[in-house]
Amino acid sequence: xxxxxxxxxxxxxxxxxxxxxxxxxxxxxxxxxxxxxxxxxxxxxxxxxxxxxxxxxxxxxxxxxxxxxxxxxxxxxxxxxxxxxxxxxxxxxxxxxxxxxxxxxxxxxxxxxxxxxxxxxxxxxxxxxxxxxxxxxxxxxxxxxxxxxxxxxxxxxxxxxxxxxxxxxxxxxxxxxxxxxxxxxxxxxxxxxxxxxxxxxxxxxxxxxxxxxxxxxxxxxxxxxxxxxxxxxxxxxxxxxxxxxxxxxxxxxxxxxxxxxxxxxxxxxxxxxxxxxxxxxxxxxxxxxxxxxxxxxxxxxxxxxxxxxxxxxxxxxxxxxxxxxxxxxxxxxxxxxxxxxxxxxxxxxxxxxxxxxxxxxxxxxxxxxxxxxxxxxxxxxxxxxxxxxxxxxxxxxxxxxxxxxxxxxxxxxxxxxxxxxxxxxxxxxxxxxxxxxxxxxxxxxxxxxxxxxxxxxxxxxxxxxxxxxxxxxxxxxxxxxxxxxxxxxxxxxxxxxxxxxxxxxxxxxxxxxxxxxxxxxxxxxxxxxxxxxxxxxxxxxxxxxxxxxxxxxxxxxxxxxxxxxxxxxxxxxxxxxx
Numbered sequence: 272x273x274x275x276x277x278x279x280x281x282x283x284x285x286x287x288x289x290x291x292x293x294x295x296x297x298x299x300x301x302x303x304x305x306x307x308x309x310x311x312x313x314x315x316x317x318x319x320x321x322x323x324x325x326x327x328x329x330x331x332x333x334x335x336x337x338x339x340x341x342x343x344x345x346x347x348x349x350x351x352x353x354x355x356x357x358x359x360x361x362x363x364x365x366x367x368x369x370x371x372x373x374x375x376x377x378x379x380x381x382x383x384x385x386x387x388x389x390x391x392x393x394x395x396x397x398x399x400x401x402x403x404x405x406x407x408x409x410x411x412x413x414x415x416x417x418x419x420x421x422x423x424x425x426x427x428x429x430x431x432x433x434x435x436x437x438x439x440x441x442x443x444x445x446x447x448x449x450x451x452x453x454x455x456x457x458x459x460x461x462x463x464x465x466x467x468x469x470x471x472x473x474x475x476x477x478x479x480x481x482x483x484x485x486x487x488x489x490x491x492x493x494x495x496x497x498x499x500x501x502x503x504x505x506x507x508x509x510x511x512x513x514x515x516x517x518x519x520x521x522x523x524x525x526x527x528x529x530x531x532x533x534x535x536x537x538x539x540x541x542x543x544x545x546x547x548x549x550x551x552x553x554x555x556x557x558x559x560x561x562x563x564x565x566x567x568x569x570x571x572x573x574x575x576x577x578x579x580x581x582x583x584x585x586x587x588x589x590x591x592x593x594x595x596x597x598x599x600x601x602x603x604x605x606x607x608x609x610x611x612x613x614x615x616x617x618x619x620x621x622x623x624x625x626x627x628x629x630x631x632x633x634x635x636x637x638x639x640x641x642x643x644x645x646x647x648x649x650x651x652x653x654x655x656x657x658x659x660x661x662x663x664x665x666x667x668x669x670x671x672x673x674x675x676x677x678x679x680x681x682x683x684x685x686x687x688x689x690x691x692x693x694x695x696x697x698x699x700x701x702x703x704x705x706x707x708x709x710x711x712x713x714x715x716x717x718x719x720x721x722x723x724x725x726x727x728x729x730x731x732x733x734x735x736x737x738x739x740x741x742x743x744x745x746x747x748x749x750x751x752x753x754x755x756x757x758x759x760x761x762x763x764x765x766x767x768x769x770x771x772x773x774x775x776x777x778x779x780x781x782x783x784x785x786x787x788x789x790x791x792x793x794x795x796x797x798x799x800x801x802x803x804x805x806x807x808x809x810x811x812x813x814x815x816x817x818x819x820x821x822x823x824x825x826x827x828x829x830x831x832x833x834x835x836x837x838x839x840x841x842x843x844x845x846x847x848x849x
Contacts (some may be wrong), residue, residue: 310337362683419469420476423490431488432555435502442503442548445511446486447547449499449507449519450562452572454540456495463532471530471537483723484518498562504547511547512579512588519543519577527575540574542566547581597632598643598652602659606631611664611837614683614802617816619845623681624713626664626823627831628656648687657690658699665707667834668714676841683715683745688722688821692729697736704740711741717768719747727758734763745802750790760797767794770803771825778810791818813848 344586409542423431435446453475472495479497481490486502501518504511524545529536544565548558561580569576579588601607607633611624630638647653664684671677690696704711716737723730734744745766746759750773759767769790773783787803794801803815806825815823829840 291504298715304827317482417491420473420491422476422480422497423488424490426488428488428492428500429555429559431500432558435488435500436550436555437547438502439548441551442848444503444506445508445547445549446503447501447511447515447518448558448562449501449515449522449524450492450544450559450566451497451499451545452542452544452566452570453495453526454541454542454570459537459539463535463537470532471539475526475532475539478528479522483524484516487518498559508547513591515545515547516577516588519545522578523575540688542569542574543577544569545577545579547579563808577804578697594638595646595650598646598650599631600654601630601632604633606633607656607659607663609660609667609834610831611667611682612824612831612833613837613840614681614822614824615828615845616822617820619823619828619848621680621813621845622822623683624837625665625683625717626660626685628660629831631803636780648689651689653687654693655689657687658703660684661700661703662707665703665709665714668709669707670834671793671838672710672713674838677838680841681713681715681743683717685717685747686722686734688719691718691722691733692726697733700737701740712743715743715745715766717745717747720749720751723758723762727761731762738763750786759793764799766800766802766822769801769803769820771803774805774811774815774825775807778808784814787815787820788818791815791820794821795819809846809848816848 326609349779416422416427439446456468459471472491475497476489476491486600488500489497490499491497496737499518499522501515504514523541526541527539529538531537544557544567546561546565565580569578572578608629610627610629612627613621614623614625615745616622628640628644630640630643632638644653649657661684664682668680668682671682673681695701700714700716703709704714718730738744743765744763746762746764746770747768748770749767751770767790769787773786773790776783777787791801800821802822802824803811803820804824806812806815806823806827808827811825812823812827828846829837832840
């Protein structure tokens, strides 16, 4: 039952208990009186009787009006009491916002009466409750928030970090704690005053809050020290470290921008310490100690430095950063070279080769493509590297065209999705052909399925533009994607390449044999040439040949070699299958 209904019964029921019996008695009396008057009227039919009857009815009407007025007064009083009751109930709930009490304020403006006194008391009580709540909020702010910047303080950040550790355990992901220390902030306080220093701290808090990152909590620890907690970075440790470092770099870029105070500009340097955490860490205090230790290490290294507490992570990130710097210079220094792996027909005769990039680092020696190609993809350097490969491959085609035993070779060049999707890719390929003088009919571009996904129509249009030049296309790593069958028949392909993962275990894996047979049958049905890579044994070659595969590539025929060695391989007799 609602509180207002309870109040209604409380005040209305006693009134009804008095009024209703009185009305019943009055009604019975009037009925008797009417009957008597009527009887007298019928007997005497005198004018006095008629006058008495009229007087009776007038009395009844007056009595009815009085009763109605009484009920109206009772109803109005009850409504006011309900307003008072609702106001009392609203004040009793500490979780709800206090009402404005407009109706109570009207009651307090009456000239006199008990309701006026009650309303005045309620207004006073509301004011006291508002003051209590304001004081409680101020206490909470002082306990959990920094008074200068209004950011969470040390106490609240510790609670957040404990919650983040629990979240990390549930999601099986890494988070990061970033400890930020403003270098030489004492110099600013001493030079321009504490008031100006406080203003700069407010600007720092504002800039940190403007850095948008999901799952990010920012707080001020003490003085010129801030910290950031980031949740759900990645499940892989190195990936999480890379994301945390990128975020720290964004922080450094934002906070080192000039600060304008009274038409003067001031610049700050930062030291940042990072520590990763997951469900294995149990101590919040230990994480803060680790991050603080990383800050001290950063201070010793130099201004605006970012350091991880974990030496292994720090070393790996530094090595990656150094490799990226060297990769940007590798083209200018001409450190890349092409190796070539021969492709043969069903009789083992050379029909072409695949161009494979190699990096000859001046101090680290040869670096595997598996190391630097993913880095090139992430940084976007794959585009200029891919352009270099195209020009180098076209130059090699021109050189082979001068020799009788190599002039018929078709050279396959791998093209990354990012490179192929460049708006000027068609022009880049055409320019490489024109500058070198190579025949487009000897150039084959190998695309992966990721190149096509999401942009099928655009890919088809670009492929057709290149095919008008005479260039052919192969689908590399066929069978490892998810939607090949959906678009295979639409793409203007010339060849599909069976991925080596299906060829490697042909002699012992029946599933791989079934997949290879299916791909070969599909290719032949669609009129596509089929080439298998990863052919390393005679048994591989024999099985593929028995099922009418068109071409082969692998260590059994030729390892990746230089151009000169490739030319010698073409002169050697083909291997025997028997």
